[in-house]
Every structure is written in structure tokens, then in C-alpha cells.
Amino acid sequence: MAGRLSADAVVVGGGPNGLVAAIALADAGWEVLLLEANDTVGGAVRTAEVTAPGFRTDLFSAFYPLAAASPVIRDLHLEAHGLRWEHAPRVVTHVFPDGSATTMERDAEATAAHLESQAAGDGEAWLAMLEQWSRLRDPLLDALFSPFPPVRAGLSLGRQLGSRGLLDFARLAVLxxxxxxxxxxxxxxxxxxxxxxxxxxxxxxxAAGSGLFxxxxxxxxxxxxxxxxxxGAQSLADALRSRFEAAGGTVRTGARVASVDVRGGRAVGVRLTDGERVAARRAVLADVDAPSLFTQLVGTEHLPASYVDALARFQWDHPTLKVNWAVDGPVPWRSPEAVGAGTVHLGVDDNGFVDHSAAMSTGRVSTAPFVLLGQMxxxxxxRSPAGTESVWAYSHLSHSLAHDDEALAASTEAMRRVMEEAAPGVRDMVLAEHVxxxxxIEAANSNLVGGAINSGTAHLHQQLVFRPATGLGRPxxxxxGLFLASASAHPGGGVHGACGWNAARAALGSEKAVRRRLARTAWSRLLG
Known part of the structure; x- marks a missing residue:
């Protein structure tokens, strides 16, 4: 690759969005070069042995409902490239501080029966909510994963809902x-x-909008x-890479981009940190967080002042603190419902959610944090030797604590305590720990600035036309010639590939628009 200096498209960043964007362009017949700063592709979809030999840990994201449901990912047929999905016996369990628990079984009727046994009427209400979801699922996902505004998908969703249903759903969206x-x-x-x-x-x-999420x-x-x-999560990234290369694309790892070359107001290529330049004949697509892309790689001198001002208001999501354990046996849960659950929520009750959020908002260490745990x-x-368990847990905290060693140590100990209270004796079973x-997190993936894993807050003021900055909410x-293909673009965080897919579609559409303008100009000259 050392002698190659140009491609139709240069994709900066090999996270899932960058890989999906690269695949879409390669499928369209473009010559595509993907540049990844790390030694392996995947971005926040990566796996390594960081606790003990034989224990595989997903370093960032781990469970993928959005990928499994995404029409973008589904249509890539990654099973032909080695991807195979696995499921825990139970989907998710919430363990309350008093040891009681509620679980979501893989079978909806079983979930409803469990909920009904805890509160009369809740089983029926659960199935009614699921029936609503079943009716809206396809048009809603199409609308969420389409470039904004999602005209066709929005019309389909509107027809499914009807006028009254549309108002009810609009209320749900902000509830x-x-x-x-x-x-x-x-x-x-x-x-x-x-x-x-x-x-x-x-x-x-x-918060408004949290109900919809x-x-x-x-x-x-x-x-x-x-x-x-x-x-491991890496298998998903490897399948995406294999799919891209099968389409004729080229990947360079260990290639960090230092800047985007802009000439005459157009992105014409990139420069690497070693000084090498790669020309982009048609487009540059960046799977890079928006502030880093525009202020570091592009430079504010190439942007309208209004856009620079809007970017200055960009808000990151909360930092993440993650603890990984190699456990010598099944986790000894107090709550039988947590046995067999891939994902476990613990540490808080209904009011505890609010208390934990208040601690994040006010810059305090949460003494009773909400903890998300994965039994991998x-x-x-x-994921680990027979009879053992590879476990991780994470919690969010205030931005002001992200680099406070004392606060981080206290937060880590609070997470250990929550785990021990839910599973007495588990501390003695830990073979190794990795924090x-x-x-x-940022050092391992420069897009996860300050440990923020969703490339920007999910609050309504930074969604749709406000993501990443006030504008059209498009790539x-x-x-x-420069397109934003990261989770800083609509529809935001999560491994669904839509940000990359939308960026590729925009690049292809821009190319067609240029050709149409040139054709009109040629005809005008010929006739005039």
C-alpha cells in the first residue's frame, strides 16, 4: 500500500459506521481506501484478553440489539463472513437493592407471565406494548435509520399510526x-x-425523550x-472488514489521519501523521467525532462562522467507568432471576435512578450507582474457560470526575460494593480485574472523548436537526466532498451502521447531482 496515493473515496476511521460506509461505496463500484489509526478495525467494537488468559473481554460495546434489528446490517449478510449471533437464556434482569428482581425472558409470553406474577395487569400491559411495537417496528426503524428528514419512512409510519395514533406516538417520543x-x-x-x-x-x-429510548x-x-x-465483539468488526474487502475495498491499519486536505472549499484527500498524502477523487467520509473532525482535522478556517459557533455548543454524553473481571465460577446471585441473564442492571430502585442521575449532574460521586453488567x-x-465467567460492569459519572483519581477510585469501589451486595462472595471468586x-477508554479509541461512548449526548437538543450542530441533521x-459518517451524525450512538450508510448515500447522491449539473451545463452550451 505504500505507493498508493489516491482512491475514489477515503474513509477515515474503521469503526462500524466507517466500515458500513466503505462497503456501500465499494458495492457501488467506487475504489475505496479505509484508514484506521489503531492496529485493528472495529472502533468501539473490539475484544481482547485483558483480565486473565482465556478470558475474552469486549472493551467497549458488547450486546447488539440495534445491529440485529438494523436493516442496514441485516442486508450486508455478514453471516457469510463468519458472524454468528449468540443469546443468553435470559435477555436482561433488573436486580433491586433488596434482592428482588424482574427479568425479561426471551419468550414474550414467559416475560408477561413473570410480570403478571409480580403485579396484576402488568403481563397484559406488556403484551399490549409489544403488539404496538410489532405494528410500528419496520416503518419506525426505517425512519430512525434514514437521513433526516425521513420522508418515505415517515409517511409509512404515519399511515400505520393514523392521525390519533400519530399524536399519541409524538407524545411517547417526548415522554x-x-x-x-x-x-x-x-x-x-x-x-x-x-x-x-x-x-x-x-x-x-x-428527561424528555428518555421514554422513547x-x-x-x-x-x-x-x-x-x-x-x-x-x-467476541471483534467478530462483528472482522465480518464487516471481510465484507468490505470482498467488495474490492482496501484497509490500512496503523494509519492515523492528521488532517483533511481542503482546496477551494472542497475535501480532496487526507494527510497522515507520517506526512503521506492520499488523494480522494470523489469524497472523504469521516467516522470521526464531530468536534475532532472539524476543529482538528479540517480546521475552523474552512467553516462558516455560524457552524463554528454551533459546534462550540456540542455536548458530550457522560464519561464511562468500566470494570472487567475474570470470575472463577458462575456469579453467586442472590436473585435467581439474574442467573442466565446476559445483561444485568443493578444497584438502584425507581428513585435510585434519579439519585444516580442527580449525582452525575452535580459532579458528585454516586455512592449507590446504577450499574450495567454483562455476563459474557x-x-x-x-468467552472464558468452562465453569468460569467473563464479566464486565460499567457506570456513568460526571464530566468533572473523569480525571479525578480519588473520585474514580471511590466510584470503582462503589461498583464493586454494588456487585458484592447483589452476589455475596463474588469478590473472593475474582481471579483478575482490569479497570x-x-x-x-479515550486512549484506546480517540473518538470516545473523555470516555463518552455515544459521540455526543442523546438529549433532544442534540438530535435530529440539531446533531451534531444546528442544521439539517444530515451527513x-x-x-x-466531506461527509460525517460517525455517531456524531443522525441517528446517533449504537451499533446499527446507519450513520455510515447515510453518509455513503449522501456521497453517492452528491456525485449524481454533480453529473446532472455538468450535463445541464453541457446541453446549455450546445444549444446556446
Whole structure:
């Protein structure tokens, strides 16, 4: 590759969005070069042995309901490139501080029966919510994963809902998760499932829009489960790379881009940190967080002042603190419902969600944090030696604490304590521990600035036409030929590939528009 200096398209960043964008362009017949700074592709979809030999740990993302449901990922047929999904016996369980628990079984009727046993009427309410999801699923996912505005998918969704249903759904879209749970269910269990899933993002339970996020992820869990790639998250990234290379694309790893070359207001290539330049004949697509792309790689001198001002208001999602364990045996849960669950939420009750969010908002260490935990060997037996468990847990914290060693140590110990209270004796079973602080997460993936894993907040003020900055909510940028293909673009975080797919579609559409303009100009000259 050392002598290659040009391609039709240069894709910067080999995360899932960058890989999907590269595949779409290669499928369209473009010559595509993908440049990845790390030694392996995957971005936040990577696996390594960081605790003990034989224990495989997903370093960032781990469970993939959005990927399993995404029409973008589905249509790539990654099973032909080695991807195989695995499922835990149970999807997700919420363990309350008193040891009681609520679980989502893989079978909806079994989930409903469990919820009904805890509060009369909740089983029926669960199935009614699932029926609503089943009706809206396809047009809704098409609308979410399409460039904004999603005209065709939006019309299809509107026809499915009808005028009254559209108003009801618009209300759901802005409803806080806490309120949604209170309106729909009598018992605390399903409320905790919705709120806990909402807090996979940085949305607090009382925030507008958190209800939609919690509802979406909860219904996806009941629909497609929380699957994991067999062998580790890296298997998904490797399958995407294989699919791209099979389409004729080229990957260079260990190639960090220092800047985007802009001439005459157009992106014409990139320069690497070693000084090498690669020309892009048609487009540059960047799977890079928006602030880094525009302020570091492009330079604000190439941007309108209004866009620079809007980017200055960009808000990151909360930093992540993650602890990985190699455990010498099954986790000794107090709650039988947690046995067999791939994902476990623990540490808080209904009010505890609010207390934890308040600590993040006010810069305090949460003494009773909300913890998301993955039992990876339960979901995929290949993740650790037989009879053991590869476990990780993470929690979010305030930006002001991201580099405070004392606060990070206290937060880590609080997570250990929550784990021990839910599973007495588990500390004595830990063979090895590996802690990923926010700074470690950013060092491993420069897009995860400050340990923020979703490339920007999911709050409504930075979604749709406000993502990444006030504008059209599309992958086109103020620099011609440069397209934003990262989760900083609509529809945001999560491994679904839509940000990359939308960027590729925009690049292809821009090429067609240029050809049409040139054709019109040629005809005008010929006739004039």
C-alpha cells in the first residue's frame, strides 16, 4: 500500500459506521481506501484478553440489539463472513437493592407471565406494548435509520399510526422514561426495565425523550434479544472488514489521519501523521467525532462562522467507568432471576435512578450507582474457560470526575460494593480485574472523548436537526466532498451502521447531482 496515493473515496476511521460506509461505496463500484489509526478495525467494537488468559473481554460495546434489528446490517449478510449471533437464556434482569428482581425472558409470553406474577395487569400491559411495537417496528426503524428528514419512512409510519395514533406516538417520543413506566405498569419491575434501558444512553429518567429510548431498547430486547457475536465483539468488526474487502475495498491499519486536505472549499484527500498524502477523487467520509473532525482535522478556517459557533455548543454524553473481571465460577446471585441473564442492571430502585442521575449532574460521586453488567460467558460459552465467567460492569459519572483519581477510585469501589451486595462472595471468586477509566477508554479509541461512548449526548437538543450542530441533521458538511459518517451524525450512538450508510448515500447522491449539473451545463452550451 505504500505507493498508493489516491482512491475514489477515503474513509477515515474503521469503526462500524466507517466500515458500513466503505462497503456501500465499494458495492457501488467506487475504489475505496479505509484508514484506521489503531492496529485493528472495529472502533468501539473490539475484544481482547485483558483480565486473565482465556478470558475474552469486549472493551467497549458488547450486546447488539440495534445491529440485529438494523436493516442496514441485516442486508450486508455478514453471516457469510463468519458472524454468528449468540443469546443468553435470559435477555436482561433488573436486580433491586433488596434482592428482588424482574427479568425479561426471551419468550414474550414467559416475560408477561413473570410480570403478571409480580403485579396484576402488568403481563397484559406488556403484551399490549409489544403488539404496538410489532405494528410500528419496520416503518419506525426505517425512519430512525434514514437521513433526516425521513420522508418515505415517515409517511409509512404515519399511515400505520393514523392521525390519533400519530399524536399519541409524538407524545411517547417526548415522554420521560419514569413517567412512561408509571402510566403503563402497576409494579416496579417493568418500570425498571424501561428506565434501565433508557440509561444505556446518557438520558436521565426524568428527561424528555428518555421514554422513547427506553421503550425502543426494551422492545428490541423482547423482539430480537440482546445478542452477542460468537467469540467476541471483534467478530462483528472482522465480518464487516471481510465484507468490505470482498467488495474490492482496501484497509490500512496503523494509519492515523492528521488532517483533511481542503482546496477551494472542497475535501480532496487526507494527510497522515507520517506526512503521506492520499488523494480522494470523489469524497472523504469521516467516522470521526464531530468536534475532532472539524476543529482538528479540517480546521475552523474552512467553516462558516455560524457552524463554528454551533459546534462550540456540542455536548458530550457522560464519561464511562468500566470494570472487567475474570470470575472463577458462575456469579453467586442472590436473585435467581439474574442467573442466565446476559445483561444485568443493578444497584438502584425507581428513585435510585434519579439519585444516580442527580449525582452525575452535580459532579458528585454516586455512592449507590446504577450499574450495567454483562455476563459474557453466559451469553457465549467461548468467552472464558468452562465453569468460569467473563464479566464486565460499567457506570456513568460526571464530566468533572473523569480525571479525578480519588473520585474514580471511590466510584470503582462503589461498583464493586454494588456487585458484592447483589452476589455475596463474588469478590473472593475474582481471579483478575482490569479497570478502564475514562482516560483509558479515550486512549484506546480517540473518538470516545473523555470516555463518552455515544459521540455526543442523546438529549433532544442534540438530535435530529440539531446533531451534531444546528442544521439539517444530515451527513453533508459545510465542506464539499466531506461527509460525517460517525455517531456524531443522525441517528446517533449504537451499533446499527446507519450513520455510515447515510453518509455513503449522501456521497453517492452528491456525485449524481454533480453529473446532472455538468450535463445541464453541457446541453446549455450546445444549444446556446
Amino acid at each position: 420521560p422514561a419514569r413517567r412512561l413506566g408509571e402510566e403503563q405498569f402497576a409494579g416496579p419491575g417493568p418500570r425498571a426495565l424501561i428506565t434501565g434501558n433508557a440509561m444505556h444512553s446518557d438520558l436521565p429518567p426524568d 427506553g421503550w425502543l431498547l426494551t422492545m428490541l430486547g423482547q423482539d430480537v434479544g440482546f445478542p452477542v457475536p460468537s467469540g 460467558t453466559t451469553a457465549d460459552p467461548s 478502564q477509566r475514562p482516560g483509558d 453533508e458538511t459545510p465542506v464539499a
